[in-house]
Amino acid sequence: MEQTLTIIKPDAVAAGNAARILALLEEKGFRIRAIRMMRLSEAQAREFYAVHRERPFYESLVRFMTSGPVIPAVLERENAVAALREAIGATDPAEAAEGTVRKRFAESKERNAIHASDSVENAWREARFFFSEADLLGTAP
Ligand code: CMP
Secondary structure, eight states: OEEEEEEEOHHHHHTTOHHHHHHHHHHTTOEEEEEOOBOOOHHHHHHHTGGGTTSTTHHHHHHHHTSSOBEEEEEEETTHHHHHHHHHOOSSGGGOOTTSHHHHHOOSSSSOSEEEOSSHHHHHHHHHHHSOHHHHTTTOO
């Protein structure tokens, strides 16, 4: 078993698709081990996406990610990191495969409904970004 971190982004929450996306992921074998709803501060969004700070879309991404509530969650499954990235599809919904979350729910490359960690190491770091040790206590696979 492995864990990964997802974020249902402001576009998907505002469109009323959050529960549909989580249900789809549960159907694909992911189990929710921690979950919350929150509004990211500008400082939090900047820190979470710090690796992208030199990219031309960084300021717009920070505005988007702070535009409304998000739902971060720790998901568990066998091979969770790779399986979640496959389940959500390509960053650009125009390139996302049939049946993926982004194909179905994303609006654009930026407003793409969902985030998934890209490695086990980043999943752990991102889980600690959103959840306290107490929240995660006893959830490790
Ligand atoms: P995510 O998987 O959360 O990681 C970085 C985010 O930046 C990405 O999803 C998109 O929301 C956004 N992003 C990535 N590439 C672009 C792009 N070319 N233009 C606008 N936004 C982007």
